[in-house]
Amino acid sequence: MNKLSIIAVLSAATVIVSCSDVKRTPGHIYMPDMAYSRAYETYADHSNLAEKGINFDNRPVAGTIAREEEMPFPYAKDQGTDTTNYVASKQVKSPFDSLSATDAKEAERLYQINCGICHGTKLDGNGPLYKGGEGPYPAAPKNFIGDPVVSVMPEGQMFYSVSYGKNMMGSYASQLTRKQRWMVIKYIKNKQLAAKAAAAAPAADATAKK
Numbered sequence: 001m002n003k004l005s006i007i008a009v010l011s012a013a014t015v016i017v018s019c020s021d022v023k024r025t026p027g028h029i030y031m032p033d034m035a036y037s038r039a040y041e042t043y044a045d046h047s048n049l050a051e052k053g054i055n056f057d058n059r060p061v062a063g064t065i066a067r068e069e070e071m072p073f074p075y076a077k078d079q080g081t082d083t084t085n086y087v088a089s090k091q092v093k094s095p096f097d098s099l100s101a102t103d104a105k106e107a108e109r110l111y112q113i114n115c116g117i118c119h120g121t122k123l124d125g126n127g128p129l130y131k132g133g134e135g136p137y138p139a140a141p142k143n144f145i146g147d148p149v150v151s152v153m154p155e156g157q158m159f160y161s162v163s164y165g166k167n168m169m170g171s172y173a174s175q176l177t178r179k180q181r182w183m184v185i186k187y188i189k190n191k192q193l194a195a196k197a198a199a200a201a202p203a204a205d206a207t208a209k210k
Contacts, residue, residue, distance in 0.1 A: 070095055070178040077164040085160070092156025096186045107187035110180055114172060115188075119144055123191050139168055144188055145195045158185045 065072065074092065075085040099107055112121060118141040120127040125143035129135045142150045162181050165171040176184065 068179075070182060073159060073163060073178070075160065086157065086166075089156040089160035090154040092154075092159065094155040094159075094182050094186055094189075096182055099183065099186050099190070103183055104187065104190075107180075107183040110176065111184050111187050114175055115184065118169075123188065123195075141169075144192060151192055155182075155185050155189060158188070 060066070073089075075089050078085045096103075116127055118127045118129050118137065119125055120130075120141075123144035124146065125141045126132060127135075127141060129137035130140055133140070144150055159181055160166075161169065162176070162185065163171060163173045163178075172181065
């Protein structure tokens with residue numbers, strides 16, 4: 001009888017302790033960031049997280065590639081006045097041989113939003129910010145159609161310029177993904193080819209008439 005009483009008392013004590021509000025903290029936690037999740041506002045200041053022992057910087061792990069993202073550009077930004085990588089980027093080929101109707105429409109939209117304001121809706125370097133010299137931007141942006149250098153610039157070099165910035169133009173790597181940058185460049189190249197074909201047509205007609 002005494003044994004039964006002792007067992008009953010121990011069982012009751014176990015139930016009471018397990019149901020109490022007392023929280024037991026183990027001496028060590030293998031992964032505290034996973035054991036105790038923390039919620040953060042997207043645009044909140046995370047600069048002091050390391051001081052709290054939180055190894056989180058709100059950036060992707062170096063060397064990782066997002067799903068459906070294009071392969072990284074093989075050349076880093078040149079430092080100072082060095083142009084080694086800028087010149088080498090000429091050899092990089094676009095991953096797009098052509099654009100589907102959907103991608104072509106999206107590429108045009110991206111161009112008009114990000115590039116057209118400077119380089120013009122017709123790619124003639126006369127966007128609203130320049131406006132023939134009357135706009136707020138003092139320097140004339142590059143003419144993708146008429147400029148003798150930009151009109152024949154290789155796709156890889158254009159990608160370098162868009163990604164890292166060149167001369168007065170800043171980087172658009174934060175506004176456009178790698179895929180979007182390649183799409184916009186293909187859109188520009190298609191327009192350049194169309195302009196060259198249109199310019200060559202009258203000369204071909206004149207030759208045929210002779």
